[in-house]
Amino acid sequence: MGGEPGKDHVPIHPVPVEVSATDDQVPDFQPWLDRIKEVVDPSETPFLTGLSRWLEVKWSNSKSEFLGVTRFELNPNELMRRRRMGAPSGPVIIELNPILVEDQALLNHTFVHELLHAVGFTEHDVRHSELTERLAPAPSLSNSPVLQRLRSAVIVGQEVQGWICGNCGTKWKRSTVSRPKRCPNCARSDVNPYDGPFKG
Ligand SMILES: [Zn+2]
Ligand SMILES: [Zn+2]
Numbered sequence: 435m436g437g438e439p440g441k442d443h444v445p446i447h448p449v450p451v452e453v454s455a456t457d458d459q460v461p462d463f464q465p466w467l468d469r470i471k472e473v474v475d476p477s478e479t480p481f482l483t484g485l486s487r488w489l490e491v492k493w494s495n496s497k498s499e500f501l502g503v504t505r506f507e508l509n510p511n512e513l514m515r516r517r518r519m520g521a522p523s524g525p526v527i528i529e530l531n532p533i534l535v536e537d538q539a540l541l542n543h544t545f546v547h548e549l550l551h552a553v554g555f556t557e558h559d560v561r562h563s564e565l566t567e568r569l570a571p572a573p574s575l576s577n578s579p580v581l582q583r584l585r586s587a588v589i590v591g592q593e594v595q596g597w598i599c600g601n602c603g604t605k606w607k608r609s610t611v612s613r614p615k616r617c618p619n620c621a622r623s624d625v626n627p628y629d630g631p632f633k634g
Contacts, residue, residue, distance in 0.1 A: 473568065
């Protein structure tokens with residue numbers, strides 16, 4: 435369920451690879467907000483009016499596991515109250531993963547997905563995905579260098595049985611899809627694939 439706006443992210447593909455930061459400008463939201471306005475009913479988008487004053491778009495930390503995230507500063511209850519009153523959402527931040535600079539179509543798709551949350555489609559419902567597809571369709575795998583890169587990283591990662599810490603040598607069995615960020619013993623981030631054996 436995507437009902438909690440503060441925790442929202444594009445869930446389609448985790449990002450299990452290290453991504454470099456980028457010097458590129460973040461994309462301009464105004465043209466997309468104008469296009470959204472053309473295809474929605476105002477009653478669907480309680481937070482659209484005045485959003486440009488509250489919205490900040492930035493690149494996420496290069497270790498982010500998500501392609502995109504939308505964060506409202508206010509909590510879900512307060513947001514619900516504001517929605518009923520037709521009041522603005524207050525500050526909202528959209529973070530986009532810098533891996534997306536390699537892939538314009540996936541960047542647009544992710545950005546529109548998040549912008550639709552920001553204007554008031556806080557759920558991942560049919561209407562949200564229909565509008566995302568209409569305004570900025572997801573690229574197919576064969577047209578998307580980033581999806582290909584993520585897919586092969588996931589596939590390579592799935593063959594790994596476990597992990598070994600390059601600092602303290604602790605070995606542990608795999609329990610997550612993506613590579614753990616830290617060693618459970620010494621908390622260093624020097625985590626490497628390891629295929630066994632596991633002792634103790
Ligand atoms: Zn979402
Ligand atoms: Zn360690």
